[in-house]
Amino acid sequence: MYLAKIYVSHKKSILDPQGEAIKSALHRLNYNDVNSITQGKYFITKLDSQSKSDADQTVRSICKDLLVNQNMETYQYELKEV
Amino acid sequence: MYLAKIYVSHKKSILDPQGEAIKSALHRLNYNDVNSITQGKYFITKLDSQSKSDADQTVRSICKDLLVNQNMETYQYELKEV
Numbered sequence: 001m002y003l004a005k006i007y008v009s010h011k012k013s014i015l016d017p018q019g020e021a022i023k024s025a026l027h028r029l030n031y032n033d034v035n036s037i038t039q040g041k042y043f044i045t046k047l048d049s050q051s052k053s054d055a056d057q058t059v060r061s062i063c064k065d066l067l068v069n070q071n072m073e074t075y076q077y078e079l080k081e082v
Numbered sequence: 083m084y085l086a087k088i089y090v091s092h093k094k095s096i097l098d099p100q101g102e103a104i105k106s107a108l109h110r111l112n113y114n115d116v117n118s119i120t121q122g123k124y125f126i127t128k129l130d131s132q133s134k135s136d137a138d139q140t141v142r143s144i145c146k147d148l149l150v151n152q153n154m155e156t157y158q159y160e161l162k163e164v
Contacts, residue, residue, distance in 0.1 A: 035128040042124035
C-alpha cells in the first residue's frame with residue numbers, strides 16, 4: 001500500500017478572497033504579525049497500487065481528473081510506501 | 083519573517099462525508115486502487131514575528147481561535163524562517 005499527501009493551492013496569479021477574508025479576521029483578533037495567509041486543500045489518500053510508479057501515475061491522474069482545478073490551482077504531493 | 087504551513091484534517095473518529103464522496107467519484111472514474119481519501123485544509127501563512135517562538139505562539143493561537151474546529155479537526159504545522 002502507498003500513502004500520498006496532496007497539497008493544492010491557488011496559483012500566484014489568482015486572487016484568493018478566502019485568504020484575504022481570513023487575514024482581516026485575524027487582524028480583527030489582533031494577530032497583526034500575520035502578513036499573509038492563503039487557504040488550499042489537503043488530501044491524504046491510501047492506494048492499493050502494484051508499484052510506486054503505478055501509485056505515482058494514479059496520484060497525477062486523480063489530480064488532473066478531479067482534485068485540482070488546473071486553471072486556478074497548482075499542487076504538490078508526497079508519496080511513500082506504508 | 084517566518085513561513086508556516088498548517089495542515090488541518092478530520093479527527094479519525096469523525097465521519098468524512100466529503101472524502102467518501104470523492105472516493106466514490108474516483109471509483110466511477112475507474113481509479114479502483116484508491117483505497118481511501120480524506121480532504122482537509124492547507125494554510126500557508128507569512129508572519130512578521132520578532133522571534134521563532136513568537137511565530138510558533140501565533141500559529142498555535144490562530145489555529146485555536148480561527149483556523150481549526152477543535153471538536154472535529156486536528157492540525158500539524160511546519161515553521162521556518164524565510
